[in-house]
Amino acid sequence: MLVLLPPSEGKAPSGRGTALKLESLSLPGLTGARRAVLDELQELCAGDEEKAREVLGLSEGLRGEIAKNAELRTTGARPAGEIYTGVLYDSLDLASLDAAAKRRANRSLLVFSGLWGAVRVTDRIPSYRCSMGVKLPGLGALGAHWRAPMAAALPEAAGDGLVLDLRSSAYAGAWKPKGEVAGRTATVRVLHSQWVDGVEKRSVVSHFNKATKGRIVRSLLTAGAAPRNPAQLLEALRDLGYVVEAKAPAGAGRAWALDVVVTEIH
Numbered sequence: 001m002l003v004l005l006p007p008s009e010g011k012a013p014s015g016r017g018t019a020l021k022l023e024s025l026s027l028p029g030l031t032g033a034r035r036a037v038l039d040e041l042q043e044l045c046a047g048d049e050e051k052a053r054e055v056l057g058l059s060e061g062l063r064g065e066i067a068k069n070a071e072l073r074t075t076g077a078r079p080a081g082e083i084y085t086g087v088l089y090d091s092l093d094l095a096s097l098d099a100a101a102k103r104r105a106n107r108s109l110l111v112f113s114g115l116w117g118a119v120r121v122t123d124r125i126p127s128y129r130c131s132m133g134v135k136l137p138g139l140g141a142l143g144a145h146w147r148a149p150m151a152a153a154l155p156e157a158a159g160d161g162l163v164l165d166l167r168s169s170a171y172a173g174a175w176k177p178k179g180e181v182a183g184r185t186a187t188v189r190v191l192h193s194q195w196v197d198g199v200e201k202r203s204v205v206s207h208f209n210k211a212t213k214g215r216i217v218r219s220l221l222t223a224g225a226a227p228r229n230p231a232q233l234l235e236a237l238r239d240l241g242y243v244v245e246a247k248a249p250a251g252a253g254r255a256w257a258l259d260v261v262v263t264e265i266h
Helices: 028-046 049-056 064-070 087-092 099-108 142-158 179-183 206-223 230-239
Strands: 002-005 109-113 117-120 163-165 185-196 199-203 243-247 256-262
Touching: 002 206, 028 049, 028 064, 028 117, 028 142, 049 064, 087 206, 099 109, 099 206, 117 142, 179 185, 185 206, 185 230, 206 230, 206 256, 230 243, 230 256
Parallel strands: 002 109, 002 163, 163 185, 185 256
Antiparallel strands: 109 117, 185 199, 243 256
């Protein structure tokens, strides 16, 4: 099983570990594309601070992120699973997993990134600020920059098993599973169900959507679930107590769509 996750906007400090080694990151086919983004981002952030803030879409209070980006090659690096924070990662809580679940997480989790393309949670990276929606002066839109290298590297990473796609739309655009891989891909939407005057109303709540996705991944990892396809994922989630509705694809080469329906927001 390969689980595709979005990154978090906020990140933990880099720390004082060994500096970044691009060649040591997983998915070596992305190294050239990573180097191109890293070079452009560092050049941008080492120059005109106002221009960098505008390009990166940073508020005045996040001005310090620019200096951090300018030092990405020399600052300390930590495992990506420690760098990414936020609602989804708080609910996933990688640090508290038992040894077996951590091994599963190391094998199966892939975090998408505007800077790195995609990394395993064990890959050592520095803290940074660069979303997939950024348009760097010399490269253009990062979503478009990543499509070709991702199309070459990701099918191999997916192997022949289930692909559980929990990415947000901005990151989903960087790689869209196609053909046979798409047929064993499942996307997940979290819906909040409320009954008002005898009528059920469903809505997507962003914060809770992220938290529930983190809990889903944690549940699968701790249970040792190993679904090989979307139908088995549906069964596994129901066995874990989730209320799930499935929409099988209309034809070959399309992903399954799963709705996880919840009644409480927390």
